[in-house]
Amino acid sequence: MKEKTRRMIKLAMDDGLLHLIDNVKREIEEALHNIYEHDYKDDQTLEATSLRFRLLRDNGFNVRCDMFTKFKDNEGNFKKSLTSDMEGLLELYEAAHLCVHGEDILEEALAFITTHLGLEKAAGTIEYPLSASVSHALYRHIRKSLPRYGDGDVERAVEV
Structure with missing residues (x-):
């Protein structure tokens, strides 16, 4: 998965890279919220x-x-x-x-x-x-x- 992510980042252009980072950050925040809510x-x-x-x-x-x-x-x-x-x-x-x-x-x-x-x-x-x-x-x-x-x-x- 790390290698796939690296390839995605390398292939992304400037705007695409920023959107990718934003999407990944949102996914991480959502995952952390789910972990926080889970007992x-x-x-x-x-x-x-x-x-x-x-x-x-x-x-x-x-x-x-x-x-x-x-x-x-x-x-x-x-x-x-x-x-x-x-x-x-x-x-x-x-x-x-x-x-x-x-x-x-x-x-x-x-x-x-x-x-x-x-x-x-x-x-x-x-x-x-x-x-x-x-x-x-x-x-x-x-x-x-x-x-x-x-x-x-x-x-x-x-x-x-």
């Missing part, structure tokens, strides 16, 4: 919950951070079992950077994740390409960086 309960993984939170909040939806309480143990700490879910921790790390004042659970998540992502990275237990994403996020999280592109995508993006 996702405890059946979500850390990765899915965090990604949902980040995408919705980043696009102006009023999303509560209490959805992350299901990932805490009886003592109020984040579950130790989460440390083996690197993709989930990475998504939660990015989501936690969208916290606002008073959202203690996201601040706790950030401290928990920074410790575990750093330890896992140092131990060399994360395989590429996830290790590159972790390094990038720890160096400069998604809210403070330019869009990330896969191998070779930068050249193609510049061509467009």
